[in-house]
Amino acid sequence: MPAGFTVTSLAEAAQMQVNDKITARVVKQESPEDPSVIMELTFAPGAAFGEDAHRLPEILIVTDGVFGDGTAEYGVGSVIIGTPGSVHFPQSKDGCTVLAFHPVGL
Template sequence: MLAGFTVTSLAATEPLQVNEKITARIVKEGSPEDPSVIMELTFAPGAAFGADEHRLPEILVVTSGVFGDGTAEYGEGSVIIATPGSVHFPQSEGGCTVLAFHPAGR
């Protein structure tokens, strides 16, 4: 392994229940030196999160299925960037998986 690199696996990460139909796998937790957080979110069909207001930036990459934000739907390969103060309503009618990047922490 090259110095300064860390490698992990989603398969080695325990899923956490966000709610009845959404699970999260924390790939990288923030630290005082580097507050960024990376997680995989899996939405079962019909999953909904409710209002999600962002104090900090968030970047979502849809890796499978279709992700909805309350007004539009985004398919695989979509990149959604939320700025501080923005609000969306994460949901998925048919189920989806997204990678969530929180560059400034959560």
């Protein structure tokens, strides 16, 4: 592995419940040197997060299923970028998985 690189695995990341139908695997925690956070979120069919207001940017990549934000639905390969001050209502009618990247932390 070249200097300056780190390798981790989604399979090795601990799974935690966000709510009764959403789970998260944090694959990169924030640190004093790098505040970014990367996690995989899995939505069971019918899952809803409720209002999600962002004070910091968030980037979501749909890797499986269809993700909804309260106004539209996005399929596999969609990249959704939320800017500071944005609000959405994460949900999935049939279930989905998204990779969430928080470049400057949570």
